[in-house]
Amino acid sequence: MIAKRVTPKVVWFGLALNLCAWLAVHLPWRAGITARMWVAEGAVRTVFLCLAYGLALGLNLEIAAEHRQTRWLRIAWLALAGNAAVSVVRIVVESSLFNLVWPDYTRDPLWGLLQHLTIAPANAFLFSGLLAMWWAYHQVGLGFALEKRDYVAIAGILGLIIALMIFSEGLSEARSPYALSRWLQIVGLALLIFSAAASLATHRMAMQMGGGKLAVALRVLTLYTFLRGALVLLRAGQRMSLMEGQQADAYVSIFIVLCWQAVPWVAVLAAAYRAEMIVHAARELEQQRAAKAVLASA
Amino acid sequence: MTHLFSEEEWNDYIEGRIDDETRDRIEAHIIGCLSCWEFHERMATATRALVVCGAGMRVAFALQDRRLNAGLRAVFAKINEAEAAKLDQPLRAIQQRLDALAAVMAPMCGSQTATKALRAAAQVSPACSLELVSEDNWTPFLTSLKTIADVMCGETGARLVWERGQS
Numbered sequence: 274m275i276a277k278r279v280t281p282k283v284v285w286f287g288l289a290l291n292l293c294a295w296l297a298v299h300l301p302w303r304a305g306i307t308a309r310m311w312v313a314e315g316a317v318r319t320v321f322l323c324l325a326y327g328l329a330l331g332l333n334l335e336i337a338a339e340h341r342q343t344r345w346l347r348i349a350w351l352a353l354a355g356n357a358a359v360s361v362v363r364i365v366v367e368s369s370l371f372n373l374v375w376p377d378y379t380r381d382p383l384w385g386l387l388q389h390l391t392i393a394p395a396n397a398f399l400f401s402g403l404l405a406m407w408w409a410y411h412q413v414g415l416g417f418a419l420e421k422r423d424y425v426a427i428a429g430i431l432g433l434i435i436a437l438m439i440f441s442e443g444l445s446e447a448r449s450p451y452a453l454s455r456w457l458q459i460v461g462l463a464l465l466i467f468s469a470a471a472s473l474a475t476h477r478m479a480m481q482m483g484g485g486k487l488a489v490a491l492r493v494l495t496l497y498t499f500l501r502g503a504l505v506l507l508r509a510g511q512r513m514s515l516m517e518g519q520q521a522d523a524y525v526s527i528f529i530v531l532c533w534q535a536v537p538w539v540a541v542l543a544a545a546y547r548a549e550m551i552v553h554a555a556r557e558l559e560q561q562r563a564a565k566a567v568l569a570s571a
Numbered sequence: 572m573t574h575l576f577s578e579e580e581w582n583d584y585i586e587g588r589i590d591d592e593t594r595d596r597i598e599a600h601i602i603g604c605l606s607c608w609e610f611h612e613r614m615a616t617a618t619r620a621l622v623v624c625g626a627g628m629r630v631a632f633a634l635q636d637r638r639l640n641a642g643l644r645a646v647f648a649k650i651n652e653a654e655a656a657k658l659d660q661p662l663r664a665i666q667q668r669l670d671a672l673a674a675v676m677a678p679m680c681g682s683q684t685a686t687k688a689l690r691a692a693a694q695v696s697p698a699c700s701l702e703l704v705s706e707d708n709w710t711p712f713l714t715s716l717k718t719i720a721d722v723m724c725g726e727t728g729a730r731l732v733w734e735r736g737q738s
Contacts (some may be wrong), residue, residue, distance in 0.1 A: 340722075342721045342729075343722045346657030416687055481683060481684075482679075482685075487681065550679045554727040554728040554731045558734065561731065
């Protein structure tokens, strides 16, 4: 059982280790002590992020197995597992380690195409997962309901799609020779926006639960979706504000890279909090049965 | 020792409730019968003493209306209390079981969800409302709750709820 080992504490430790390892190989270059260690940076990023999404995949599958009786939640967690699985492929295809065997791989337009070939389905899985989750909890009929301000916020988030269309020239794949790459980026971002809107609905449910591990898991899932959306916007804004050949601010760049590396761990954290419920319930069940056995034998 | 008369006739004679004909017969008899005379004297003396004592006791322990009312109220209150305790006992046991179920669910899916789940389960069960859940409709209520717990807490959580509800 992965859930017993991959607790939220372990995930926080993994995130801290990931960020520290990356800073340890990146900061000496920033300080002018060493040359840039591309390979080490790429290796840290690829290994840790694959590990994070791998753990998310395992945990999500375990949670999906917990919902054999509830079809929509099973679909939801399987979709989130799909998101994690495709994201592992994404981390591999966008790894700068391929530069070692394919010079300038990360500057090749094919790199962008491969990246968005994984991002679009990953976001589709994320969106369908969140939507199925919202539907499942809504169907139970416990009175979870959206408030007026949620509808306003959702309308605002969906309004970002219009902004996306207007500022599509500022996107990284806008000048890609592959039309598929250009479209996939727009579709992927639109799906991310839809996911953010859906996660707002699950977040409202979490607010109405009155605590509990499930509420924490849903909130962290919302954070995962919003963090990804915010980082995409931040990077697009940064790209659009820079003149040709101008370098981005070092601190901002480091901050964005650190946040991007934290994103997969946030996905694992959401799954770890939900999986913690299984461990908690199993432990309580065991204690209950033991107590019953003692009473029966007395 | 009743001689020609029944015990009832003797009692009536001593208490002065007898008819004239029987009284004449008794008096004609006791003039000539010493043992009956002595018996009559003893009984008449004892009856007078009882009447005097009874009157004294009634004066000594006279109950006023207010005191009588208070006394009766206290007696009926005690009777009601005992009957209510008998009725409350299963209700209190059900409330304890409901509290235990809410306590099991709250760490997993939140205290508000637990309360809402209990209400929703009661509504779809034959109890129709949480206040009417009893020992008789407990199993269908618990089955409905398990279905909700399956969604909110997962299979293991639902099993925990089910087993806690059965204990």
